[in-house]
Amino acid sequence: MATKTTEANSETRAAATDAAPSHFIRNIVTEDRRAGKNQGRVHTRFPPEPNGYLHIGHAKSICLNFGLAAEFGGLCNLRFDDTNPSKEEVQYVESIKEDVRWLGFDWGDREFYASDYSEQLYQFALQLIKSGKAFVCDLDADQMREYRGTLTEPGKNSPYRDRSVDENLGLFQRMRSGEFPDGSRTLRAKIDMASPNINLRDPVMYRVLRATHHRTGDRWRIYPTYDFAHGQSDSIEGITHSICTHEFEDHRPLYDWFLDQLNIHHPQQIEFARLNLTYTVLSKRKLLLLVKEGHVAGWDDPRMPTIAGIRRRGYTAEAIRNFCERIGVAKRNSTVDIAMLEHCLREDLNKRAPRVMAVLRPIRVVIENYPENQTEELAAVNNPEDPSMGTRKVPFSRVLYIEQDDFREEPPKGYFRLSPGNEVRLRYAYIIKCVGVVKDAATGAVSEVRCTYDPETKSGSSRSSRKVKATIHWVSVAHAIQAEVRLYDHLFTKEDPDDLPDGIDWKINLNPQSLEILPDCRVEPYLGDAARGSTFQFERLGYFCVDAAESSRQRLLFNRTITLRDTWAKIERGSKKL
Ligand code: ATP
Ligand code: MG
Numbered sequence: 001m002a003t004k005t006t007e008a009n010s011e012t013r014a015a016a017t018d019a020a021p022s023h024f025i026r027n028i029v030t031e032d033r034r035a036g037k038n039q040g041r042v043h044t045r046f047p048p049e050p051n052g053y054l055h056i057g058h059a060k061s062i063c064l065n066f067g068l069a070a071e072f073g074g075l076c077n078l079r080f081d082d083t084n085p086s087k088e089e090v091q092y093v094e095s096i097k098e099d100v101r102w103l104g105f106d107w108g109d110r111e112f113y114a115s116d117y118s119e120q121l122y123q124f125a126l127q128l129i130k131s132g133k134a135f136v137c138d139l140d141a142d143q144m145r146e147y148r149g150t151l152t153e154p155g156k157n158s159p160y161r162d163r164s165v166d167e168n169l170g171l172f173q174r175m176r177s178g179e180f181p182d183g184s185r186t187l188r189a190k191i192d193m194a195s196p197n198i199n200l201r202d203p204v205m206y207r208v209l210r211a212t213h214h215r216t217g218d219r220w221r222i223y224p225t226y227d228f229a230h231g232q233s234d235s236i237e238g239i240t241h242s243i244c245t246h247e248f249e250d251h252r253p254l255y256d257w258f259l260d261q262l263n264i265h266h267p268q269q270i271e272f273a274r275l276n277l278t279y280t281v282l283s284k285r286k287l288l289l290l291v292k293e294g295h296v297a298g299w300d301d302p303r304m305p306t307i308a309g310i311r312r313r314g315y316t317a318e319a320i321r322n323f324c325e326r327i328g329v330a331k332r333n334s335t336v337d338i339a340m341l342e343h344c345l346r347e348d349l350n351k352r353a354p355r356v357m358a359v360l361r362p363i364r365v366v367i368e369n370y371p372e373n374q375t376e377e378l379a380a381v382n383n384p385e386d387p388s389m390g391t392r393k394v395p396f397s398r399v400l401y402i403e404q405d406d407f408r409e410e411p412p413k414g415y416f417r418l419s420p421g422n423e424v425r426l427r428y429a430y431i432i433k434c435v436g437v438v439k440d441a442a443t444g445a446v447s448e449v450r451c452t453y454d455p456e457t458k459s460g461s462s463r464s465s466r467k468v469k470a471t472i473h474w475v476s477v478a479h480a481i482q483a484e485v486r487l488y489d490h491l492f493t494k495e496d497p498d499d500l501p502d503g504i505d506w507k508i509n510l511n512p513q514s515l516e517i518l519p520d521c522r523v524e525p526y527l528g529d530a531a532r533g534s535t536f537q538f539e540r541l542g543y544f545c546v547d548a549a550e551s552s553r554q555r556l557l558f559n560r561t562i563t564l565r566d567t568w569a570k571i572e573r574g575s576k577k578l
Helices: 008-019 024-034 057-072 089-103 114-130 141-148 165-176 225-237 247-261 282-293 308-312 319-329 340-354 525-529 568-575
Strands: 043-046 075-080 109-114 134-135 186-191 202-206 223-225 241-245 268-272 275-277 334-336 362-367 376-381 389-394 399-403 424-426 432-438 446-454 481-488 515-523 534-536 541-547 556-562
Touching: 024 057, 024 241, 043 057, 043 241, 057 089, 057 268, 057 275, 057 308, 057 319, 057 481, 075 114, 075 268, 089 308, 089 319, 109 114, 109 247, 114 134, 114 165, 114 186, 114 202, 114 223, 114 225, 134 340, 165 186, 165 202, 186 247, 223 225, 225 247, 225 534, 241 247, 241 399, 247 268, 282 319, 334 340, 340 534, 340 541, 340 568, 362 515, 389 525, 389 568, 481 525, 515 556
Parallel strands: 043 075, 075 109, 241 268, 275 334, 362 446, 481 556
Antiparallel strands: 134 186, 186 202, 202 223, 362 399, 376 389, 424 432, 432 446, 481 515, 534 541, 541 556
């Protein structure tokens, strides 16, 4: 992992220590404003297609678009690029709005839909037909592919390319009114079949598609292609900087051509590198497959890299925004180490998450010399990083649970936790010593650890100075609350799940151990009232959040957000030493 030093990683490592790093898009906007372009206006947009849930890659685009607008006193629109009725759904629109809002961005009253521009786009198409720049073509998809040529060979003109304006207008009108079957005719731009850029070889602008659209219903029988709709939608909205990912670089000359031919407001398209993350996939198509085939429980499964998934996992919007700022904006594609995202999360949770005690794999401890019916309320600090978070009381009594892992009947060398004859400190409480064990008659396994405590060693008391090598967490059996805890690991076993020999399905790299369910954990009573979605540090174990979808008072359910081990901090320290 540490060896994967991509361009973004080395840039971001430097960035992580500085304040907001500048980047080439910010520089372009600054320069445009200095030169008085667009009267100094900055107007961006985030343009999702509502065909799936947003993922962490989209968060990069959201932070960039909304962030630049805010920084320069401009505006950012939320525009749904909904020109493909067959894959789009209202549930996706709703989830996208929820996710953008949750990330902390506000589009005001500027919630737009490319489908709202249908009539305007149709008029633009008529304008191009009338100026002899577009024609109706009867080639089917296969024929069109044949005529298109290849990267090394020019294409051939369609036999329908020289239709008269009147004939084109008539046919296009009839396409609109639904006279022709799906796929039978297209409207194409008349550009150049010999262009080295295949996107300019008379690209399709409209296709016949008699599908019901989630907003316009059955009103339209033709739909514009993304390439025809996108740039014109930006223009209609007065966008100044149309920021998109690299795959659209080769389409830019086509967008420019449309805008120039139509002679309308011309936004400047700027491409940046899309975010890739290790141990996951960032493609709506693939994420949809994981959901449909049941590899995960849904779009918001806490293992998913979707915004809904990582939110349910316990990520905070601050951590994600901070991550997006730190990774910067580069021109070249690269892969960011997921450990860096996790590092940003830990940094945020370290400050805000109260620290509590929970025992995930419990074993009973009986303190023989502690009075049977006594309970003490011990003071515990909620977060040493932030004294304003105060303290709470933790009940202590004669019978406790500790982690099975914190006891060994036969301790290996260097094991300082509880073992026969050995002492440990119980966090916020006393030093205890193991004086024996009780074993299950049938299995021979240790079922109970017998201890004594030293009343002179109460935490915080003036006589508590005696030191032992280990401090462990615990809960009181009589007071603890039962909970289910779900431990998550990376969704894929490989850093790059797509790195496969030909013909092998990427899903083979799914991690069969990405979810472990611990049904019988015990947490301190303080957590009984915890709100859904709230996050805690379980001392020594990691960060956990109350599951926002399924947890209830009757059945408390926690997701492990992240462990405490910060591999990225180690990488960072290592690189500073060099
Ligand atoms: P996917 O490849 O996941 O299906 P997409 O590009 O088809 O994504 P859109 O809904 O078209 O999804 O994306 C909306 C915006 O988000 C676009 O401007 C797109 O460039 C940007 N975007 C999508 N994926 C990423 C990514 N991984 N990193 C940065 N920006 C992204
Ligand atoms: Mg797209």
